[in-house]
Ligand SMILES: Cc1ncc(C[n+]2csc(CCOP(=O)(O)OP(=O)(O)O)c2C)c(N)n1
């Protein structure tokens with residue numbers, strides 16, 4: 212088993228929490244994992260990405276080679292496209308549909324959607340809407356994680372355990388909110404597949 | 405045996421704690437910051453009273469670390485690559501004195517400049533100071549190197565430079581830790597003065613000892629388990645890797661290496677193994693993250709003798725970090741992408757947060773600066789406020805190194821530039837702006853200094869800032885006339901007042917310090933969250 216994932220979004224959207232939860236889950240599953248992220252400049256509203264690699268064998272590189280990613284998980288539609296050169300031919304793109312507009316020249320969303328439409332395997336969903344229904348818009352990143360879970364090759368309950376581990380010190384309410392968000396994303400992606 | 409998921413930085417921090425350090429000394433800087441932060445949050449560090457407060461800058465940090473090692477205890481000193489420029493004076497001379505308790509100096513280099521102003525390779529400093537260096541290829545190796553590195557430092561009698569790069573510092577992997585060791589007892593050196601007083605007569609002896617030690621350091625490298633030789637049948641090429649370049653090479657050979665490979669993670673170069681690969685292989689390819697340090701050493705000035713490929717002959721790009729693809733290409737492998745980046749994708753540069761006080765400072769400053777029809781020059785500095793260089797502000801004319809805003813504005817003022825304005829952050833001011841301010845005061849330079857005070861070190865994630873609450877008294881103590889130290893609150897409703905103060909102080913012929921003060925909203929939010937818990 213070997214899964215290479217690119218996580219992308221805009222600084223502050225919470226892709227690093229997604230990575231942290233998957234990381235904990237992978238560790239519990241006894242998998243090897245490497246996860247490279249960029250801190251610093253890029254976190255003030257710039258584009259952020261993280262390379263996440265899971266495998267049942269030792270992993271060499273922290274970075275994913277071009278054309279190797281099994282999936283791109285993105286919290287922002289334009290950002291999901293930025294990393295397409297890394298996607299495998301049969302790879303999946305799972306992205307939030309709602310644009311994050313903090314630049315004056317953000318493209319027309321129709322053009323972004325047209326590019327998404329051209330891809331053979333994608334799931335596009337409004338995670339913020341789902342998160343709101345599940346209780347808090349702040350858990351949009353975890354809804355996205357839920358939607359991506361069926362592709363990860365990690366058991367759902369291990370991801371749940373990862374959430375408990377990462378959010379545990381923030382209190383039971385936050386944990387439950389995130390578990391609910393996870394479930395909502397998971398159910399929806401299952402129904403779309 | 406416990407397995408943890410650690411960032412490279414966290415692995416280094418945990419290893420230092422487990423190795424029995426009594427202090428970490430550091431000034432924040434990406435990608436090194438998380439090391440000290442991890443130790444600050446560690447229960448063991450708290451229980452043991454391990455020193456972990458931020459220092460004012462990298463030089464004060466390294467000197468304090470050296471002092472702790474003088475007293476026989478173990479200390480870790482961390483900085484980003486450019487921080488070693490600031491600490492270089494101590495660094496070069498600590499290589500002369502040597503240490504007593506073990507000392508590891510960590511440099512976190514940033515090839516590709518993810519968040520830095522250059523991509524200097526601090527292995528050059530290691531060679532310059534002639535001390536041993538370690539360069540891990542994995543988080544586990546980073547842990548092990550630090551865990552055993554203090555002992556190595558004590559055995560050799562010299563500080564050790566540990567070099568990581570962004571992809572090691574900021575990448576997570578599973579790490580197995582080792583048992584916690586006790587701290588060293590305080591134990592000042594018996595004949596310490598012979599070593600630690602670098603008067604010329606004594607220093608000459610120390611330098612000779614350092615020269616003699618080179619052979620010992622090389623032997624240590626040759627016998628180091630971190631330097632590994634992998635033999636393989638096809639000897640048309642031999643490949644030398646350093647640090648994480650080894651991983652990118654392995655990625656390209658999932659079923660085993662085709663050519664002999666020498667993996668280097670401890671310096672000086674292990675002569676025996678380098679000789680072997682050069683003798684056995686027709687040509688050499690060097691894969692290293694950063695400058696062509698090893699490549700240049702092998703090639704020699706005239707490039708005669710060994711045929712060496714790498715960054716110098718264009719086999720690999722001369723600048724930027726390595727990637728598995730760049731290494732694959734250098735090996736002649738085909739890199740296949742199935743989808744291109746669509747044209748609709750635009751750049752998304754970082755920006756000052758909405759509601760940030762630096763924004764209001766720039767809004768007011770820009771309006772006054774515009775009144776001088778292009779004559780005014782604004783010398784910027786390093787921090788969040790450097791983003792004032794980008795639209796919509798385009799407010800600064802320079803950003804070179806920490807503290808340079810004040811001294812460059814001084815030099816420009818000396819040359820006749822008026823208005824000469826400096827914009828500097830509070831943490832940068834106490835890092836290395838204060839001495840420049842003294843120069844200005846001593847000559848009563850016609851200069852206006854804006855210390856944009858957000859009461860934190862925001863750029864690197866909101867660490868404590870050394871001068872918080874005392875900036876006015878620091879400036880007055882340095883000799884700025886208190887009538888020209890003007891505090892304001894950077895908010896839209898205060899623009900008119902701010903503008904008139906800025907105008908007045910620019911027109912004042914002498915040193916004025918303006919302090920727009922409002923807490924960073926990110927730090928404020930974090931504090932609020934923390935107090936709710
Ligand atoms: C010599 C050196 N050390 C560390 C850094 C990393 N660094 C960049 S800006 C900065 C601090 C900025 O703090 P401050 O001046 O208060 O500005 P703020 O980001 O809070 O606006 C640091 C530590 C650096 N660029 N150079």
Ligand code: SF4
Pocket residue numbers: 255755756757759760761762788858862863924925926927
């Ligand atoms: S982190 Fe703080 S100082 Fe930096 S841009 Fe945001 S509000 Fe301003």
